[in-house]
Amino acid sequence: MALVTKKKIGVxxxxxxxxxxxxxxxxxxxxxxxxxLGYDAVxxxxxxxxxxxxxxxxxxxxxxxxxGKFGEDGAIxxxxxxxxxxxxxxxxxxxxxxxxxxxxxxxxxAYGLPVGxxxxxxxGDREALRTAEKEIGYPLVVKPSSEGSSVxxxxxxxxxxxxxxxxxxxxxDPEIIVEKYIKGMEVQVGILGERALGAIEIxxxxxxxxxxxxxxxxxxxxxxxxxxxxxxxxxxxDAGLLAHRSLGCRGYSRVDFIIGQDGVPFILEVNTxxxxxxxxxxxxxxxxxxxxxPSLVEExxxxxxxx
Ligand SMILES: Nc1ncnc2c1ncn2[C@@H]1O[C@H](COP(=O)(O)OP(=O)(O)O)[C@@H](O)[C@H]1O
Ligand SMILES: [Mg+2]
Numbered sequence: 001m002a003l004v005t006k007k008k009i010g011v012x013x014x015x016x017x018x019x020x021x022x023x024x025x026x027x028x029x030x031x032x033x034x035x036x037l038g039y040d041a042v043x044x045x046x047x048x049x050x051x052x053x054x055x056x057x058x059x060x061x062x063x064x065x066x067x068g069k070f071g072e073d074g075a076i077x078x079x080x081x082x083x084x085x086x087x088x089x090x091x092x093x094x095x096x097x098x099x100x101x102x103x104x105x106x107x108x109x110a111y112g113l114p115v116g117x118x119x120x121x122x123x124g125d126r127e128a129l130r131t132a133e134k135e136i137g138y139p140l141v142v143k144p145s146s147e148g149s150s151v152x153x154x155x156x157x158x159x160x161x162x163x164x165x166x167x168x169x170x171x172x173d174p175e176i177i178v179e180k181y182i183k184g185m186e187v188q189v190g191i192l193g194e195r196a197l198g199a200i201e202i203x204x205x206x207x208x209x210x211x212x213x214x215x216x217x218x219x220x221x222x223x224x225x226x227x228x229x230x231x232x233x234x235x236x237x238d239a240g241l242l243a244h245r246s247l248g249c250r251g252y253s254r255v256d257f258i259i260g261q262d263g264v265p266f267i268l269e270v271n272t273x274x275x276x277x278x279x280x281x282x283x284x285x286x287x288x289x290x291x292x293x294p295s296l297v298e299e300x301x302x303x304x305x306x307x
Contacts, residue, residue, distance in 0.1 A: 003038060004302040010059035012076065014045035017068030018151050018172070022215065026276035027065035033297040034063065046071065051079055062087040063301060065276055068148050072273045073099035088304040090272040094248040098272040099146050101177045104247060105267075111246040113239055114266045118179040120145070123170045132178040133159060139181035141208075142166055144173035148271065150211045155181060182258040182266050187226045189240030189255045190274075190285030192296070193303055196237035197289040199257075200281055201226035222281070224288040232263040239265045247272075251303040254282045 011034065013027020014020055027043060034041040044053055046066060054062070062080055064087050070076055074096035080087045090098065097103050102120045109115045117136050121128040132140070142165040144152040152172040154165035169176040186209055190197040201223040204213035213219040226233060240255040247270055254274035257265040274282040278293050286296040 004298060005061060005305050006040070007060035007305075008058060009034060009039055009041040009061045009063055009301070010044045010054060010057050011041055011063045011065055012044050012046050012071065013065045015066045015068070015071045016047070017066070017071060018147065019067035019149050022149060022275060023065055023067045023071065026067065026280070029277045029293070030063055030065045030297055033294045034301075037294055037298060039301075046076065050076065051083065054080070054083060054085065059085065061085060061301075061305065063297075063304075064088050064273060067273055067275070069099075069146070072148070072271075073146065086304050088300050089251045090247070090249045090253070094250065095272050097247050098249065098253075098270045101143065101269055102145050102175065104270060105177070107246055108243055108267050111242060113243055113246070114260075114264050116180045116182050116266050118177055121166065121176050121178055123174045123176075129162060129166060129178075133162060136178055136180050141179045141181050142169050143177050143179070144169045145175040145177050147172050149214060150209060153208070153210070155208055182260055184261060184266070185226070185228065185259045187228070187236055187257045187259055187265070188281050188285070189237055189257065190282045190289070191240060191244045191249070191253045191255065192286065192291070192299060193251070194241075196241045197291070198224065198285045199226045199228075199233060199236050199240070200224045200285050200288070201228070202281075222284060224284060226259075228259060229263065232259060232265070235263070236265040239267060243267055243270050252282065252300050254285075 011027050011031045014024050074092040077092045077095050105115050119132045139157050142154050152169045156162050156165045186202040187199050189199045203221040206213040243255045244253050254271045256268040283293050
């Protein structure tokens with residue numbers, strides 16, 4: 001098979017966010033796949049001097065394996081755009097909107113996607129916490145507006161837990177989101193190109209899909225395809241693709257849902273740079289859809305170079 005490009009590729013990984021460790025694992029897996037396929041690829045552990053690093057490495061294309069702040073929020077995408085280097089995945093605006101749960105949920109709602117009740121709360125606004133308690137009620141979920149990997153996320157059952165949960169979330173972000181707790185099955189949809197590849201079901205061993213449940217061995221069980229009726233499955237795939245499109249995402253993404261009791265897929269978020277280790281969820285969905293990991297990596301690269 002011919003290579004998608006002969007250009008030198010930089011696999012951007014690590015970085016400065018709270019998801020650094022996860023990104024190093026994604027980056028190592030992507031780099032190995034690219035090198036095994038015959039690509040001229042090098043690792044770049046992105047620091048504050050990203051521009052200098054990228055210039056020195058002499059790369060002509062970037063495979064973005066970063067997660068979280070600066071990697072997933074449009075910052076590195078902007079830098080690469082200025083430098084004239086094509087990059088895998090979504091562009092500046094889609095990345096920035098996808099990273100912010102308040103902005104993206106507002107947009108999902110405008111597109112008619114099922115979104116549970118939520119409220120934005122700014123640091124220092126104690127009054128807003130009381131309003132959220134009244135309007136949303138318990139149990140509720142508190143999260144930083146712009147984090148990932150369940151960092152700073154808490155399930156709250158009463159006011160005595162609400163304040164500490166808010167305090168924790170505010171450590172990561174001056175703005176937090178308070179959501180109604182949705183009871184149901186966690187399902188995630190993998191998008192590649194303009195296609196929903198499938199939906200995987202997650203059964204966390206923790207009270208929710210926490211950092212531990214995500215990354216510790218045996219932290220969760222996965223079922224592909226998700227064990228839901230055909231009609232609900234199709235509806236969830238459609239919602240995943242609509243969410244991807246509503247943000248204007250490019251290349252690939254993974255969309256998180258909770259399927260409520262009546263089969264309604266409530267959207268949680270779009271991950272514009274989902275985990276890319278060989279055992280991460282998007283690769284597992286792709287595998288289930290007949291696309292092995294190296295082909296997934298190559299297709300993501302092709303979509304960036306062709307687009
Ligand atoms: N509204 C909610 N109802 C029930 N569980 C939720 C809700 N929001 C988040 N969770 C739990 O927290 C996890 C992380 O939330 P998510 O919005 O996907 O943020 P992150 O970017 O940290 O992955 C979810 O996978 C789910 O287990
Ligand atoms: Mg998530």
